[in-house]
Amino acid sequence: MExxxxxxxxxQRRGSRQAADKLVRTYYDEIYRFAYRQLGHKASFRTWLYRIAAHKAIDCRRKVQGNILLLEETETPDQTDFAAQIQDRDLLDRMEEYISRLDPDTQAVYRLRLYGERTFPEIAAVLGQPEAAVKTRYYRLMARLRKEFG
Incomplete structure (x- = not known):
């Protein structure tokens, strides 16, 4: 549809809420019926949306081969700060590459916790897993990241 x-x-270009509203309203009834049939009373619609977002983030990271930081994109004239930015960016890119090779549930826990700022109970609800399992997965991953990246 054009x-x-x-x-x-x-x-994408302007962050237009009006365009987003039109897009959502176009498919709202259809998606709501689908989600209701899928979820019944097992989880909230919000939980379902977070699960979609987590899986989309995983898919996107699998496709991305790395980000390039152009000199024009940095606003700091101080070379020390610029070098630190490059090192931090490099570290984050290497960590993301490492995480993108892990199983989807571990990736989802990581991204929902750090980027989504979700609590462990919220993550457990999104993934349909016990909270203890989510915590274990997260803390084991953090230990692996500390060991791998210092």
Missing amino acids: EEQKWIRDI
Whole structure:
């Protein structure tokens, strides 16, 4: 649909809430019925959306081969700060590459906790796993990252 593509471009380029609203309203009833059939009363719609977001983040990271930081994109004239930015960016890229090779549930726990700022009970609800299992997965991953990256 041509109009749908226009809305998506408006959202991406300008962060247009009006375009996002139109896009969501177009599919709202259809998606709500689908989600209700999938979830019944097992989880909230919000939980379902977080699960989608977590899986989309995993998919995106699998496709990305690395980010390039252009000199024009840095606003700091201080060379020391610039070097630190490059090192931090390199470390984050290496960590993301490492994490993207892990199983999807571990990736989801990591991203929901750090990027989504979700609590362990929230992550457990999204993934449909016991909270203790989510905590164990997260803390084991943190130990592996400390060992691997210092």
